[in-house]
Amino acid sequence: KTTLLRAIAGLVRPSPGRVALGEHVWQDDARGLWLPPHRRAVGVVFQEASLFTHLSVRQNLDFGLKRVPPAERRIALDQAVALLGIGPLMDRKPAHLSGGERQRVAIARALATSPRLLLMDEPLASLDAARKAELLPYFERLQCELAIPMLYVTHSLDELARLADEVLLLEAGCVHARGPVAELMTRLDLALTRGDAASALVDGVVDTVDDPYHLLHVRFAGGVVQCIHAPGSPARHPGERLRLRVQARDVSLTLTPATDTSILNVLPARVQALADDGPAQMLVALEAGGVPLLARVTRKSAQLLALAPGLPVFAQIKGVAVLD
Known part of the structure; x- marks a missing residue:
């Protein structure tokens, strides 16, 4: 599952392969086409928040924002800050944040790049139950208020039930099933x-x-x-x-x-x-x-x-x- 996300983001290059989002083609080996990660407009959030520890929250967000030319910015930084409730954290450094707060900042930084696609690789896996409960409503707000497709990797049935519309079930690197979440959760042949x-x-x-x-x-x-x-x-x-x-x-x-x-x-x-x-x-x-x-x-x-x-x-x- 992680390999799939890394291939979409351009962090690994499957060969042969083709990666596209709508009309945006990022890899097509048949045509010799390959776009590096910084040209794919993809936001990625991993299990551990990869923040710059020497920078404040505000500076971490500014780093993401500077990657996008002003004319291509589709999400205002203030909007991302408000959606994720991190306004009071802006002057803190990552060492002074809880695990849940660090993940919210990591998501806000990904949003600051105005991505066409948001990739989430088990973003709650390293958090305890209380921090998971704290973060789930923010993911739901992202779904409701931002028109950004999200590919979310999880092993948690609770997260799947709360967040998913469509499910891609992978086993041993192969697609085992795909369809609406309500349909797959009741298929007796599936785990x-x-x-x-x-x-x-x-x-x-x-x-x-x-x-x-x-x-x-x-x-x-x-x-x-x-x-x-x-x-x-x-x-x-x-x-x-x-x-x-x-x-x-x-x-x-x-x-x-x-x-x-x-x-x-x-x-x-x-x-x-x-x-x-x-x-x-x-x-x-x-x-x-x-x-x-x-x-x-x-x-x-x-x-x-x-x-x-x-x-x-x-x-x-x-x-x-x-x-x-």
């Missing part, structure tokens, strides 16, 4: 569905906010789900788009809808496929209004319900998480 974290993503829109019960009603193609909106959570408004995550372990199946249950979310669905998940359990791929879901059930339950592809069922969803 993404292995383990306790197996889950599905649902993109929806806030329908109503139930303040007395601290619930959000979120509408998606398969119906409406209710999820907890705890005090102190970000304010939500009708019409706002949200991404939800539904863990396979939180989904049970029935053949008829239960009415005397504490579970609020019961959706009509259809079985798409089944796969063994250890000696006692099975993963069931479902479809609800065209949206893929997963359920983890015991092998005995699958046999008692006679689960098979095409069977209509009701998915009882015990918990839904808002990814924010």
